[in-house]
Amino acid sequence: MKKGDQKGVFTDKKSAEEFNRLARTVFAPVNAAVARQIVQECGVGSGTAVDIGSGPGHLAIELARITDLTIVSLDISPCVRPVAVENIRAAGLSDRITAVTGDAAQIPLSDASVDLAVSKGSVFFWPEPAAAFREIRRVLRRGGEAWIGGGFGSSAILQGVGEQMDRFDPTWIDGVRERLGDRTAERFREELNDAGIEEYTILHDPWQLWIRFQGGKG
Numbered sequence: 001m002k003k004g005d006q007k008g009v010f011t012d013k014k015s016a017e018e019f020n021r022l023a024r025t026v027f028a029p030v031n032a033a034v035a036r037q038i039v040q041e042c043g044v045g046s047g048t049a050v051d052i053g054s055g056p057g058h059l060a061i062e063l064a065r066i067t068d069l070t071i072v073s074l075d076i077s078p079c080v081r082p083v084a085v086e087n088i089r090a091a092g093l094s095d096r097i098t099a100v101t102g103d104a105a106q107i108p109l110s111d112a113s114v115d116l117a118v119s120k121g122s123v124f125f126w127p128e129p130a131a132a133f134r135e136i137r138r139v140l141r142r143g144g145e146a147w148i149g150g151g152f153g154s155s156a157i158l159q160g161v162g163e164q165m166d167r168f169d170p171t172w173i174d175g176v177r178e179r180l181g182d183r184t185a186e187r188f189r190e191e192l193n194d195a196g197i198e199e200y201t202i203l204h205d206p207w208q209l210w211i212r213f214q215g216g217k218g
Helices: 013-024 028-042 058-066 078-090 129-139 155-168 172-179 182-194
Strands: 048-052 070-075 097-101 114-120 140-151 201-205 208-214
Touching: 013 028, 013 078, 028 058, 028 114, 028 140, 028 155, 048 058, 048 129, 058 070, 058 078, 058 097, 058 114, 070 078, 078 097, 114 129, 129 140, 129 182, 129 208, 155 172, 172 182, 182 201, 182 208
Parallel strands: 048 070, 048 114, 070 097, 114 140
Antiparallel strands: 140 208, 201 208
């Protein structure tokens, strides 16, 4: 499943709506599970959050449902913003989630303005991960939490999603294994070092690859 002609980017309304349909159905258990995992691990339940590479906004919506966070749903693709706005409206969360068009390497937020920065699935397609990591650290308040990467919540959820996705794209699971593999984890370590981020944690299992670091720290 591709987001568009350019990897990781929605290039037209049709690709955005197609991805949205899958996110609302096949991937629904993933977004809910990841939202719970983020809240449990990071312990941030209020304040301001940004979901980078938010696409149609489903992770932002799930986070808002289980916290008191005010959330910026940020995506580089202008064509996905109307889809996100409608999803947010339908969830009754327009007062707490704002869909914004913007780049991970140039986040349109003030310094030290965010308590939680999350991103699920888009980091693998960022052309300049180190620049994005620096930007995330810039917008985080001291002690604010970053949770960046990809994952499915559990091996059972990945298996279930994989069985459904096999009908749409038999090569999908191969892409997942590559993105969540050892080489990707090592590349992330190199990019974090290039970004000047020395204190970080990488959570790595066959069904997940997450980077964690805090604001106000090197």
